[in-house]
Structures are given as C-alpha cells and as structure tokens.
Amino acid sequence: MKNLIVNELIKWIKRPSFYVMSGILVLLSIIGVVLTIMVGPMMDGMNSSNEEQLNWRETLEQENQYLESSIIDGDERETGHLERQLAINEHRLEHNMEPSSKTSVWSYIDENLGLTSLITLFVVIIAGGMIASEFTWGTIKLLMIRPISRSKILVAKYLSVLVFMVIFLAIFFITSFITGAIAFGFDSTPFLLYLNGEVYEVYPLLFLLLKLGLQSIGIVMFATIAFMISSVFRNNSLAIGISLFLLFTGTQITALVSMKFEWAKYSPFANIHFQTFLDGMPMVAGVNFWFSVVMFFIYFVILHVVSFLTFVKRDIAA
Incomplete structure (x- = not known):
C-alpha cells in the first residue's frame, strides 16, 4: 500500500501544475502581508479617532x-x-x-484562513482527475495488469489525495507563519473560544489549528465528491468540470434552498462547513454540530461505496 501511495504522489509531483499550485499559495501569503501593512495604518487611524470618544x-x-x-x-x-x-x-x-488592535502573526494567519478555499480548489482538481485521467491517457491498462487488487489501488489513490491536501495546508500554514512572524511579530494574547455557552481562553496556535482542522473536514468532503465523480466518469475534463461546478455552486444553491425548505439541511453541502459552528452561524438554520457529523459520515460512506462499486466492478475496455 505504501509503495502505491508513493507512486501516485510521484506521478502528480512531477507535473508542473503541482508547483504552480504550491507557488500560488506562497505568493498569496506574501501578498497578504504587503496588503496588511498597507491597510494597517488606515485602520489604526480610524480606531484612534473612535478611541478619542x-x-x-x-x-x-x-x-x-x-x-x-x-x-x-x-x-x-x-x-x-x-x-x-x-x-x-x-x-x-x-x-x-x-x-488587541495590533496585527500579530496569529491574527494574520487567522485572516489568511480564507485561502483554504483555494486549497479546496486545488485538491478538487487533483481528486477529480485521479482516476478519470488514467482512462483519458490510457494508463489504466498498465495499472490493471499489476498483481494488485483494484480495491487497494482505489484506496491508495484516495489516500494520495488526502496527502496532497495535507501538503497544501502545510505550505499555507508554514508560509503564513514565517511571513507573518517576520512582518508583525508575536503576541501572547489568548484567543477567546465560545463553546457550549462558555468562553475559554485558548493559546493562539491551538485555536488556529482547531479552525484549520475544522476547515479541512470540508476539504475532505469536496475531495471525496470529486473522487467519486472521477471514478464514475472516464473523461478527465468532464470529471474535473463537474467537480468544480459542484464546488462553486453546491453551497450557494443549498443556502438559497434553505430559505424556503427545511429539508435543505440534509444536503451534503449544508454539513461540511464545521468552522461556522465556532462563529455560531451554521450555514443552514436548525443544523448543529453533531447533526452535521452524522450527515457527514453518511455521505462519506455513500460516496466511497459508489466509488468502490464503480471502479472495482466495471470492465476495462480493451
């Protein structure tokens, strides 16, 4: 299994697109520092005028x-x-x-967490082409002649998608930490976490890792959806296209439907934004943390069953 995962990682790391994606994350972290430095004095001026009153x-x-x-x-x-x-x-x-009105490395990373949406995009592109690309390029036949079960190949491909997610998250966090620390320095002021009606003082690093972990759950679901689509459709462009369409429209459509219909809370896109529970603003009214956990695992299992049945049982055209 380990060798299969390494083989999948090597195939994607050799592609220029991997370095383009990584470079974009690094570049945006640097640009974010520049913009924060430029906007900071303006915000300080507004705050100082309010503090006079x-x-x-x-x-x-x-x-x-x-x-x-x-x-x-x-x-x-x-x-x-x-x-x-x-x-x-x-x-x-x-x-x-x-x-605190001063920007520190922790507050900069917190503001920069919006970049995880870009990481989701990158992971969806990789997951959407993970299996479909084998059919498009004709390499699926070389893969099938190996003395390895299809189920192991499928698991290895999915795990490699999760490894890429971790790599991108690590690049984002480390780059944001280094650039933020150089530009703004450190601050020991704790972050305040509201949980079950109580307020807790949490060390900034732990708070940010918690938020990043909750956001990564949503990335896992989008990656799983794209991976399932990749196993169903043999065309690489079609699989990635459908995956991106669901990424950009799934949440928005669910939010609109939820305004009129209560059953929208059962949509998979209503139960993947776990970070919203920290802010007390679930995407759909009536949804709580444990409800989303249950719905997440139900859809997670269903998507993998579809992927398994499609990939393992389907004949490979000669």
Whole structure:
C-alpha cells in the first residue's frame, strides 16, 4: 500500500501544475502581508479617532446593549452568532481583557484562513482527475495488469489525495507563519473560544489549528465528491468540470434552498462547513454540530461505496 501511495504522489509531483499550485499559495501569503501593512495604518487611524470618544470598555458596553436587543428580534440563524459575541464581550469586561488592535502573526494567519478555499480548489482538481485521467491517457491498462487488487489501488489513490491536501495546508500554514512572524511579530494574547455557552481562553496556535482542522473536514468532503465523480466518469475534463461546478455552486444553491425548505439541511453541502459552528452561524438554520457529523459520515460512506462499486466492478475496455 505504501509503495502505491508513493507512486501516485510521484506521478502528480512531477507535473508542473503541482508547483504552480504550491507557488500560488506562497505568493498569496506574501501578498497578504504587503496588503496588511498597507491597510494597517488606515485602520489604526480610524480606531484612534473612535478611541478619542470612547474607551474600549464603553465601546463593548454599548455593543452589548445592541447585541441584547438584536438577540430578541433576530432570527434563529443569527441568534447563535450574536450570543457568542455577547458572551465574549462580557468575558473581556469581566477579566479586563482589552481587544488587541495590533496585527500579530496569529491574527494574520487567522485572516489568511480564507485561502483554504483555494486549497479546496486545488485538491478538487487533483481528486477529480485521479482516476478519470488514467482512462483519458490510457494508463489504466498498465495499472490493471499489476498483481494488485483494484480495491487497494482505489484506496491508495484516495489516500494520495488526502496527502496532497495535507501538503497544501502545510505550505499555507508554514508560509503564513514565517511571513507573518517576520512582518508583525508575536503576541501572547489568548484567543477567546465560545463553546457550549462558555468562553475559554485558548493559546493562539491551538485555536488556529482547531479552525484549520475544522476547515479541512470540508476539504475532505469536496475531495471525496470529486473522487467519486472521477471514478464514475472516464473523461478527465468532464470529471474535473463537474467537480468544480459542484464546488462553486453546491453551497450557494443549498443556502438559497434553505430559505424556503427545511429539508435543505440534509444536503451534503449544508454539513461540511464545521468552522461556522465556532462563529455560531451554521450555514443552514436548525443544523448543529453533531447533526452535521452524522450527515457527514453518511455521505462519506455513500460516496466511497459508489466509488468502490464503480471502479472495482466495471470492465476495462480493451
């Protein structure tokens, strides 16, 4: 199994597209630092003008009054986010924790986590072509003549997709950490995590790894969907095209449908954004963490069963 995974990794690492993807992640991390440095003084000027009128405690107290009234009038989806912000503000006031206005390596990485959507795109492209490309290029026949079961080949290909996901996440995190540390330095101020009605002070690195881990769950689901499509369709371009279409439209369509139909919460795209639970804003109202966990594993198993049956049972054309 190990040799099969290594073989799949070597095949993709030799392609120029892998280095283009990696280079884009590094470049965007550097560009992000430049933009933050340019925008930082403007934001500091706005904050200083506000501080001349109110100190941070008065600002939070006024914000809490607004949050309390908004919770009463808000809808179900917004209430969780408002309660989270209210609890965090009260924790700051109680423990005299002034919100940090300075950019540090941790806050920079936190803001930079939006790049994981780009990582999802890269992983979907790889997963979408993992099996279909073998048929397009005719290398599937060379793969099948080996004394290795099809199930092992399928597992090796899927695991190699997950390895590429880890590689891209590592490139993103390490590059963002290095550039952020050089540009902004470190800050020991803890991040505040709202969980089950309680506010916890968490070391910044642990908090960021938690957010990154939750976001990677969504990447795994999109990769699994693309991998299943790759096993069903023999055309490389078609498999990648359908995978990208679902990536760009699946979540948006689910969000629109959920405005009128409650059953939208059973969509796979409604149960892959686990990081939203940290913000108290699930994508679909009525969805909680454990509901999403159950739905995630159901779809995860179904997609792999379809992939297995399609790849293992299908005849290879001569």
